[in-house]
Amino acid sequence: MGRNQTFDTADAVRAARAVFWAQGYEATALPDLERATGLSRSSIYHAFASKRGLFDAAVDSYLDEVIRPRLRPLTGDDVAPGALDDYLTGLRDALLRGDTLPATSGCLLVNSANAPIGHDEGVAAVVEAYAAELRQAMTAGVRARLPHLPAEAQRTLSDVCVGLVISAFALVRVNREEAARTLDTARAVLASAVAHAGAGDGGSPA
Template identity: 35%
Template sequence: MARGKGFDDLTAVTAARDVFWERGYGSTSLAQLQAATGLSKSSLYETYGSKRDLFGRCAQNYLDLVIGPRIAPLETGDAGKDVLVRYFSDLAELFRTAPDRLARRGCLLLNTATDLNDLDAAAAGLVRDYRDRVRTAFLAVARRVRVADPEHRAELLTAGQIGLMVTSRLDPALAAGLADALAREVAGWEPVS
């Protein structure tokens, strides 16, 4: 009779995700993953196959548990400018109040963009898909508000989003100010006649 695994998969993947998120793919060692998950080297390989395979699971965990809940309100069919303002205001509050170690994490997928030499086309696709998802959500809101040139505004907000996540790794207080500025920008949107 085969023995069942003696650990919780979600807990292990989330712990590994947090190491990748803080350190990046290329700077994360197997020893760090072992320490975070509590799993031996053989258990990591038997369960997840490789560091890259584990990273793929961690990236999906990040999309499901971190990005999904944050962006889901923007993806409803009736999300308006108030929801988009709140999205950026909530990010500002996160950068202001989270412990420094957490506030400086940035975004796992955007951080991954700097590791693409260490990863593969599938990882690059994850980053592109994430960016497209954010832009699509911003564009849908801009169209519902009926602002002038919604495509341009969605691109600017997407670039702003990327910029504030990168900035948070350097200076969370500055990132909070940028998120507030983006919230004010959206609050000032007026529909065209």
């Protein structure tokens, strides 16, 4: 007869997620995960099969509970014209807030992409899918703000925003203000495109 599980899986995954996010996969040892989750090693293996299994669950949780809620205004059927600027502003504020994991540790997936675990085929596929999801959201935001911009120009502008967002995530661990400045640059590039489009139409942008 199998053992009855006496802990909440989602809570355990969130606790482990915080450790992986702050320390990285390689630097996180099983005793770290035991302390964070309150689970024994045998319970961790029973529930998740391995440290890697727990990491995969943490990444799924990170996408569902951290990344996608922030992107939601850019991924719905009706994206507001100001949704992309709101996203960039909100992310900037989050990275400047010193008591949060985004401010101290950046992005779990960006960090993983630049660590040895990023060479793992499964992790690389998740990071690639995340980048595609981010790009799709940025493109939707650009399209909502600049609907008359040619599609190629929309894609270029969204790629610039994606690159600057990822740069901000990478920078925040060493210089929070520089990360915020990177997002200010993304907002400025978007504002410049809006102003240019308005001037080209002979009037002010909507």
